[in-house]
Amino acid sequence: MIVNNQEIEAKEDSTLLQAASAMGIVIPTLCFHEALGPHGSCRVCLVEIVNGARPGLVASCTYPVEEGLVVETNNTKVLKTRRIMVELLLARCPDSTKIRGLANDLGIAEPRFDKENESCILCGLCVRVCREIGINSVGFIQRGTNREVTTPFQKPSEVCLGCQACAFLCPTGAIKFEDVAEERKVEKWKTSIKLQRCSSCSRPFFPEPLQLYLKEKELLVPENIGLCEVCRRKSLGSRLASILSRKSTV
Amino acid sequence: MKDVFIELEKCQGCKSCELACAVEHSKAKTLFAAISETPLPRKRVFVEYVDGKRFPIQCRHCEEAPCVAICVSGALSRDESRALVTHSKERCIGCGMCVMVCPFGVITREMGSKVITKCDRCKDRDEPACVESCPVGALVFTDMEELEKTRRRGVIKNVLIGGFKAS
Numbered sequence: 001m002i003v004n005n006q007e008i009e010a011k012e013d014s015t016l017l018q019a020a021s022a023m024g025i026v027i028p029t030l031c032f033h034e035a036l037g038p039h040g041s042c043r044v045c046l047v048e049i050v051n052g053a054r055p056g057l058v059a060s061c062t063y064p065v066e067e068g069l070v071v072e073t074n075n076t077k078v079l080k081t082r083r084i085m086v087e088l089l090l091a092r093c094p095d096s097t098k099i100r101g102l103a104n105d106l107g108i109a110e111p112r113f114d115k116e117n118e119s120c121i122l123c124g125l126c127v128r129v130c131r132e133i134g135i136n137s138v139g140f141i142q143r144g145t146n147r148e149v150t151t152p153f154q155k156p157s158e159v160c161l162g163c164q165a166c167a168f169l170c171p172t173g174a175i176k177f178e179d180v181a182e183e184r185k186v187e188k189w190k191t192s193i194k195l196q197r198c199s200s201c202s203r204p205f206f207p208e209p210l211q212l213y214l215k216e217k218e219l220l221v222p223e224n225i226g227l228c229e230v231c232r233r234k235s236l237g238s239r240l241a242s243i244l245s246r247k248s249t250v
Numbered sequence: 251m252k253d254v255f256i257e258l259e260k261c262q263g264c265k266s267c268e269l270a271c272a273v274e275h276s277k278a279k280t281l282f283a284a285i286s287e288t289p290l291p292r293k294r295v296f297v298e299y300v301d302g303k304r305f306p307i308q309c310r311h312c313e314e315a316p317c318v319a320i321c322v323s324g325a326l327s328r329d330e331s332r333a334l335v336t337h338s339k340e341r342c343i344g345c346g347m348c349v350m351v352c353p354f355g356v357i358t359r360e361m362g363s364k365v366i367t368k369c370d371r372c373k374d375r376d377e378p379a380c381v382e383s384c385p386v387g388a389l390v391f392t393d394m395e396e397l398e399k400t401r402r403r404g405v406i407k408n409v410l411i412g413g414f415k416a417s
Binding site: 033034035036129132133134163164165168169206210211214217219220221224227228229230231232233234236237238240241242244245 | 258259296298299300301302303305307316319320322323324325338340341342343344345346347349350351352353354355356357358364
């Protein structure tokens with residue numbers, strides 16, 4: 001297929017976005033993550049399909065590659081629409097540095113729309129990552145302008161592991177985890193999770209539900225349970241040291 | 251298949267391997283440029299002091315790796331052809347479960363950073379940086395057969411010099 005007048009080859013099952021980034025063509029996106037699959041909610045990755053069965057603007061993260069497709073990622077029509085998309089997002093979340101940066105790149109200083117004081121752009125990365133881990137502690141509620149991401153019944157989550165994956169993936173920094181003494185707090189999910197202390201150095205490091213989850217999977221080595229990674233290295237060391245001292249006495 | 255072996259008796263705890271590892275994983279790959287980079291490049295090998303003994307440890311690239319088993323996103327996978335546990339930054343979702351399950355504690359991540367750091371056995375090099383930098387040969391990059399051969403030779407040498415000494 002042809003992207004920006006450049007002929008490229010792509011793997012059969014990939015999407016336009018994946019094929020383009022594999023060739024080094026940058027298409028901005030906010031809601032795409034390689035491990036979580038296409039979603040198509042932020043609409044920033046818009047590209048124009050010039051020929052084919054459905055010519056027009058499409059989200060490149062959800063559009064599968066086809067033989068002989070002609071795509072433009074940076075023409076005036078694409079840029080104009082993308083600018084409006086980012087401007088709307090900027091009006092929704094004026095404090096997000098990532099969206100601010102994206103807007104700057106597209107030449108938008110301030111949005112023309114009324115500013116809202118939101119931080120979430122409803123990209124669904126947190127919902128999808130939690131589903132991927134198999135916990136499903138958060139989801140979308142309501143529709144239209146009332147749509148938001150929250151825990152079931154907007155109550156503190158009973159199943160959250162405190163793994164922080166949602167916070168790391170959030171493009172706008174709407175989800176923040178804070179470790180205070182022995183608690184890991186998430187304001188957005190109104191949840192606080194107890195942290196277990198390392199049994200050797202007593203540093204609080206391990207969210208209790210996460211430990212139960214890992215125990216169920218039977219992947220923890222018994223002598224390592226309750227040890228932080230630094231103390232795990234040390235305990236390995238003392239085991240090796242005892243082997244060494246035995247050897248030298250032979 | 252070549253692997254990084256640790257000669258426990260030889261390590262002096264100089265941490266040259268830690269330094270070389272961090273420099274190798276910096277953008278500039280020279281020490282003086284690396285110390286001014288943000289974020290600072292991080293080491294993947296750790297020299298530990300326990301009971302008066304020192305030893306370096308990095309990812310052992312386990313055959314049945316718990317980190318690969320727990321990784322839901324497929325960011326950690328085992329490359330059988332090179333016998334390595336590899337990590338893809340793009341696929342990583344930052345759940346940090348690999349840090350918790352690693353039996354050796356050699357997968358780390360800094361507070362507030364999403365992606366983990368672990369030994370990739372220096373993809374751009376023939377010999378890993380830690381092995382090359384070790385001044386006493388405590389880290390050896392070789393295969394099992396070669397290692398045994400060196401051990402046998404060492405014993406014979408000791409016998410010839412006079413007296414038997416376990417090496």
